[in-house]
Amino acid sequence: MAIRLHNTLTKRKEEFVTMTPGVVRMFVCGPTVYGLSHVGHAKTYTQFDLVARYLKKRGYQVTYAQNLTDVDDKIIRRANELGMDPRDLATEYEKHYLDDMAALHNTNVDVFGRAHDHIDEIVAQVQQLIERGHAYRLDDGWYYDLTTFPGYGKLSGRTEVKAEDSLARVDENDQKRNPGDFALWKARKPGEPYWATALGEGRPGWHIEDTAITEALFGPQYDLHGGAVDLIFPHHEAEIAQMEAASGLDPLARYWMHTGLLRVDGAKMSKSTGNFLTIRDILKTADFRTLRYAFLSQHYRSSMELNDTTLEQARAARRRVENFARLIDRNHEDSPASAALARNAREAIFERLDDDLDTPGALAVLFDYIREQNRREEPPGTAALALLRELDELFDAFDLDDRTTDDAEIEALLARRRELRQARRFEEADEIRKTLHQRGIVIEDTPDTTRWWFTEEVTSV
Known part of the structure; x- marks a missing residue:
């Protein structure tokens, strides 16, 4: 049976056919590294880790790439609050993110692309858009003119920002030609990082980072693009508009996969709203296997409540x-x-x-x-x-595997408990029950024997 995937672009399940037989080029939007990652990230990246594992299991040669946004308004604001250099802040939280992914066993990403490392490619892509008539300049940088790309909205089915959309990265400027136009290159501001380029002194807009990185890694088209459902609009629409307009090729990605959101107390988990629990916090109370099972027992396109x-x-x-x-x-x-x-x-x-x-x-x-x-x-x-x-x-x-190595020890403890009970030393026998319970083992006495099994995580040895 062939693999069939729900393609957000076509709104239906389709047989998975790659551009090069047997080869998958897969990109998933990574985090902006300005703080500790939350368990919403854990859900998305665990589910895409499974996608990569499964495609490899089915015989594909997979290159799984993920970007790390290390130049961004959020990073600059956070760095100013802490009195840090933005680059140092991004480097610190990138390490924390990679450590968190390793703790969750999400280890199938082959390439991490950082905006800092692709400035030349970003500038070159913006120049392509300028030359093709898709960009215009204002006092604060270069903007994408959405009216020049008729395909805008084909992924999400809409073109305008709604009240429920995140406005954190909407580039405000009264001089924009269209309300939805977004920044490609932001002009230098005092106290902010910048690069001296043919576009002027400045830094990248958010959306352009991803398409410049994927073009450098995969070319203008590739097989599979993934991310959480809240990135469909406007971020993924912007990616499509940028790359397809710059290259003249359609589609940017043949298949688009989106994971459902993680909710806490009925609300979307988000750093910007303060409604979030870090991966490090949750790993203090639940081991990585339990978390992976929780995420993977749900369909990747479904939202889920974590409690x-x-x-x-x-x-x-x-x-x-x-x-x-x-x-x-x-x-x-x-x-x-x-x-x-x-x-x-x-x-x-x-x-x-x-x-x-x-x-x-x-x-x-x-x-x-x-x-x-x-x-x-x-x-x-x-x-x-x-x-x-x-x-x-x-x-x-x-x-x-590891659990089987404890059998002999556990049986010896149960034998000792039986001896203590026969000797009516019930308090000492109960201490053995408590010890086993702390190790996540429940015991049940029957007329003939004592049964035991694992139920909860080990809390102490």
């Missing part, structure tokens, strides 16, 4: 998989019937993932398989383990 209940449900679900993995006899060769059960589950899982990365559907198949396998008298064996390992190569949300 304690969401995390508890994600933790419980991944524990079900891990508890199943603990029961696998890793030396047992499955019978043909059991092996077929695993093989059929794998085929169904990949059918779901081929259908616009339907991760909820794929996980539903996995849990159906686990339920069916648990009903069988034959214990799960190597086929079951191979299925879990392959799925975890994509999700990276399950601890399939």
